[in-house]
Amino acid sequence: MLLEVENLYAGYGKIEALHGISFHVNEGEIVTLIGANGAGKSTTLKAIMRLTPPESPTVFSGDIRFKGKSILKTEAHNIVAHLKMDLVPEGRHIFGNLTVHENLKLATWTRKGSGIEKDMDRVFDLFPRLKERMHQRSDTLSGGEQQMLAVGRALMTDCSVILLDEPSMGLSPLLMYDMFRTFKKLNSEGLTVIVVEQNARLALQVADRGYVLDTGAIVAQGTAAELADTPEIKAAYLGA
Numbered sequence: 281m282l283l284e285v286e287n288l289y290a291g292y293g294k295i296e297a298l299h300g301i302s303f304h305v306n307e308g309e310i311v312t313l314i315g316a317n318g319a320g321k322s323t324t325l326k327a328i329m330r331l332t333p334p335e336s337p338t339v340f341s342g343d344i345r346f347k348g349k350s351i352l353k354t355e356a357h358n359i360v361a362h363l364k365m366d367l368v369p370e371g372r373h374i375f376g377n378l379t380v381h382e383n384l385k386l387a388t389w390t391r392k393g394s395g396i397e398k399d400m401d402r403v404f405d406l407f408p409r410l411k412e413r414m415h416q417r418s419d420t421l422s423g424g425e426q427q428m429l430a431v432g433r434a435l436m437t438d439c440s441v442i443l444l445d446e447p448s449m450g451l452s453p454l455l456m457y458d459m460f461r462t463f464k465k466l467n468s469e470g471l472t473v474i475v476v477e478q479n480a481r482l483a484l485q486v487a488d489r490g491y492v493l494d495t496g497a498i499v500a501q502g503t504a505a506e507l508a509d510t511p512e513i514k515a516a517y518l519g520a
């Protein structure tokens with residue numbers, strides 16, 4: 281098991297958003313967390329990356345283990361630099377006043393130098409539009425291009441696990457499918473993918489397994505095919 285979340289409680293101040301969730305991700309898998317607005321999907325990713333406020337023990341307990349070792353005391357920057365996990369946050373959070381190239385370059389701060397140019401070429405191969413717009417200010421990119429940049433930036437950290445928060449948000453249907461095809465390709469090249477999505481239909485098409493979150497609790501889990509075939513999930517999340 282690569283990543284194990286065990287009985288995790290997390291939240292913000294006095295607000296408990298996750299009420300003891302447990303799930304795991306194996307190396308090389310695509311795992312999706314699906315659920316409605318406010319179910320706790322983003323909070324789960326932020327908790328893994330140690331980005332939820334840790335100060336109140338009443339709202340943070342349980343364990344998160346990476347390759348069997350607890351990472352509760354690991355700081356976010358070390359999760360990126362040493363554990364090689366990176367988050368593509370909802371809303372992208374790219375630096376608008378920097379160019380595409382500068383944003384990609386900035387993401388390599390955790391690295392020692394080798395392989396950076398090769399990875400830059402790889403990002404440009406995956407997203408040729410970014411190559412065309414290499415010297416363009418990032419805040420002038422379209423929403424889809426910004427999403428490509430956000431994914432590209434995570435790849436530039438040389439991550440082996442990518443956490444994607446609502447990557448389909450704001451994308452046209454065509455671009456959405458392209459983006460998910462890219463995740464599948466990256467996964468076939470060895471990247472482990474954890475993807476949080478409101479578009480459950482799309483997520484279950486590419487994922488190996490999934491978990492359904494409902495108001496801070498996991499209410500269903502299984503292979504993507506099993507979940508897509510469960511009548512309650514079809515009715516609640518797949519619009520069937």
Ligand code: ATP
Binds near residue numbers: 292316317320322
């Ligand atoms: P969405 O699909 O709408 O992004 P989500 O499943 O990702 O939803 P979260 O963003 O994890 O849900 O939110 C879970 C709960 O935590 C919600 O009730 C939300 O209001 C609350 N919450 C999230 N961020 C904060 C914050 N910074 N401060 C206080 N409460 C928060």
